[in-house]
Amino acid sequence: MQIDVFTLVPHAFAWMTEQRPLAAVLGTELDLRLFSYRDFTPLRSGQVDDDPYGGGAGMVLRVDVVDAALQAVYGDEPPRRVVALSPQGRQLAQQLVEELAAEERLCLLSARFEGFDERIVEHLATESVSIGPYVLSGGELPAMVVVDAIARRLPGALGSEESARVETFSEELDRGAEYPQYTRPAEYRGWRVPDVLLSGDHGRIETWRRTQSRERSLS
Numbered sequence: 001m002q003i004d005v006f007t008l009v010p011h012a013f014a015w016m017t018e019q020r021p022l023a024a025v026l027g028t029e030l031d032l033r034l035f036s037y038r039d040f041t042p043l044r045s046g047q048v049d050d051d052p053y054g055g056g057a058g059m060v061l062r063v064d065v066v067d068a069a070l071q072a073v074y075g076d077e078p079p080r081r082v083v084a085l086s087p088q089g090r091q092l093a094q095q096l097v098e099e100l101a102a103e104e105r106l107c108l109l110s111a112r113f114e115g116f117d118e119r120i121v122e123h124l125a126t127e128s129v130s131i132g133p134y135v136l137s138g139g140e141l142p143a144m145v146v147v148d149a150i151a152r153r154l155p156g157a158l159g160s161e162e163s164a165r166v167e168t169f170s171e172e173l174d175r176g177a178e179y180p181q182y183t184r185p186a187e188y189r190g191w192r193v194p195d196v197l198l199s200g201d202h203g204r205i206e207t208w209r210r211t212q213s214r215e216r217s218l219s
């Protein structure tokens, strides 16, 4: 899969590319390309944004700058899904992550300050996506959230394929919550791990886990 992120701060992604799951799939299952709008702007001095028409605070990312960047990278063949990251977009959920992960190519557009000139959202993007009902200062963290959520679904990203198959929001758990997990020590300050998990009886453990998952999903 190829994911392209357009941003004003490509170096913000450096930390992420060194960590699993991204590091495990970069160069094999995932080609992550980071583009700076400033490298493509037709304006002088690297200008990418401008004052809002009608007045008001902040700067708005220009449509001609984003168009120039997309044209330079894709010509007339942009990916099927060009996602503008915006607090006003469709809220990200696991099913949307799975949809996006099924694409061969994906483009993420991020903005800063006052956000996008609306014509970018209307004409250059195919959709807009929000990572939650709150406003962040820029689209870099949202882009990283989307990339991480997709990357961990790619083959080889996690130590075990089982981790992504059976986890919170997975089909395997009817899109509900995962059961509680425990590790050693079996008892700590009087807090004991449930006996069933120490029983070695895989049938009982499985039943207990399914029940726990269902109960947590209802609450």
Ligand SMILES: C[S@@+](CC[C@H](N)C(=O)[O-])C[C@H]1O[C@@H](n2cnc3c(N)ncnc32)[C@H](O)[C@@H]1O
Pocket (backbone or CB within 6 Å): 084, 085, 086, 087, 088, 109, 110, 111, 112, 113, 114, 115, 116, 129, 130, 131, 132, 133, 134, 135, 136, 137, 138, 139, 140, 142
């Ligand atoms: C300060 S925000 C702009 C907010 C915009 N003026 C508004 O009121 O809707 C700057 C940029 O950060 C990104 N951003 C902020 N919050 C986001 C969220 N919850 N989900 C996705 N992107 C977000 C978007 O790219 C946005 O254009």
